[in-house]
Amino acid sequence: MSTDHEILELPDFALEQGGTLRPARLAYKTYGRLNADRTNAVLFPTWFAGDHRSNEWLIGEDRALDPRKYFVIVPNLFGNGVSSSPSNTPAPHDAADFPNVTIRDNVRAQHVLVTEHLGIERLELVLGCSMGALQTYQWAVTHPEMVARALPFCGAPKTSPHNVVFIESLRATLTLDAAYRDGRYEAPPLAGIRAFSRVYAGWGFSQAFYGEETYRQLGFTTLEEFLTGFWEANFIDQDANDLLAMLWTWRHADVSATPGMDGDIKRALGSITAETLALPAEKDLYFPPEDEIRAAQHIPGGRVRVIPGIWGHLTGGGANPADAAFIDGAVRDLLATGTDGRG
Missing domain, CATH: 3.40.50.1820 (Alpha/Beta hydrolase fold, catalytic domain)
Structure with missing residues (x-):
């Protein structure tokens, strides 16, 4: 940051x-x-x-x-x-x-x-x-x-009920990583953050964005490269508890x-x-x-x-x-x- x-x-x-x-x-x-x-x-x-x-x-x-x-x-x-x-x-x-x-x-x-x-x-x-x-x-x-x-x-x-469904899927994905340890992790729950990133990917852009391979405009040649190089890279250095705190704020807006x-x-x-x-x-x-x-x-x-x-x-x-x-x-x-x- x-x-x-x-x-x-x-x-x-x-x-x-x-x-x-x-x-x-x-x-x-x-x-x-x-x-x-x-x-x-x-x-x-x-x-x-x-x-x-x-x-x-x-x-x-x-x-x-x-x-x-x-x-x-x-x-x-x-x-x-x-x-x-x-x-x-x-x-x-x-x-x-x-x-x-x-x-x-x-x-x-x-x-x-x-x-x-x-x-x-x-x-x-x-x-x-x-x-x-x-x-x-x-x-x-x-x-x-x-x-x-x-x-x-x-x-x-x-925040709409449909948006809450998305937020809850992110929260569950992150906290289910065994490394998360109820927020008292000694090392970052990286598997959870990577999974969190991929859930996010399905919501952040539209179906047409993926169908037309628009991610190529951002310099990525394959879908997997985009999921890793754009989405995982965006969240991998974020603190898991920070992400969860912001999700709570968002959910209750x-x-x-x-x-x-x-x-x-x-x-x-x-x-x-x-x-x-x-x-x-x-x-x-x-x-x-x-x-x-x-x-x-x-x-x-x-x-x-x-x-x-x-x-x-x-x-x-x-x-x-x-x-x-x-x-x-x-x-x-x-x-x-x-x-x-x-x-």
Whole structure:
């Protein structure tokens, strides 16, 4: 994991599901400069098993998130090995004893970073992919007064039952490795991580991606080479307990569980005041477009723009130039609108 970041320590950080991190450590990186009136801030949370570097493909002078114009803040998800995680937290909350962290816990820590540490009262845009999208929706529900625009891509406001099935298959695959030892492993459970990677492979890209051997565009000549060189390589150096901690956070994402929403997803989405543009990927097996289209109907002025193509969930990762250009264009369009939706 990268070390080119800053750390905000949050003493006695009480978690929604119980337990306290003393302290919680929120890793983040910023790009660009905050302007004098503090009105150019963009928040861009990370996704599953990624860190701030995973978002850098969408930040640059040739991108909508131009650091000459915007101050882009990228906070790292708890559990990702950079922010507080099972792998870097001392006893008694290390390894398998790391407490459960919700998406709302992440947003609450980020709120302290943004408001108290950086002195920012309003965010021009909150955006994110996958688990970053889960955080984007939660920001828009928890802090509607702060979020001018929201752009969740390849994500959802709530983890669906079908997505839970996928998450549970990953959890079971990893923990069934005898080397895992209930999270108290002496050596990494590599067989479990390799199996975890191959389960992930079937969901991360679409059927058409594999059928058309699109992995050749990434430099792999055979399917096996792709499974080993792309998927296993992506996870083999990850800590197993970190992966499980992030899976728990993902599984339990639900904006309707926000205090005051009483489990009512329509009510939660209806509370969003941000100019919202959701970008589901056409072939995403985790968060299919129909789910986002349904959700947007309950967001005042909510819009959906489907990213075409066969790259599935990994559409949001920036590896395919056409997808990257589509997402960047949508960010540019949304930033060009007034917060009432007019250009």
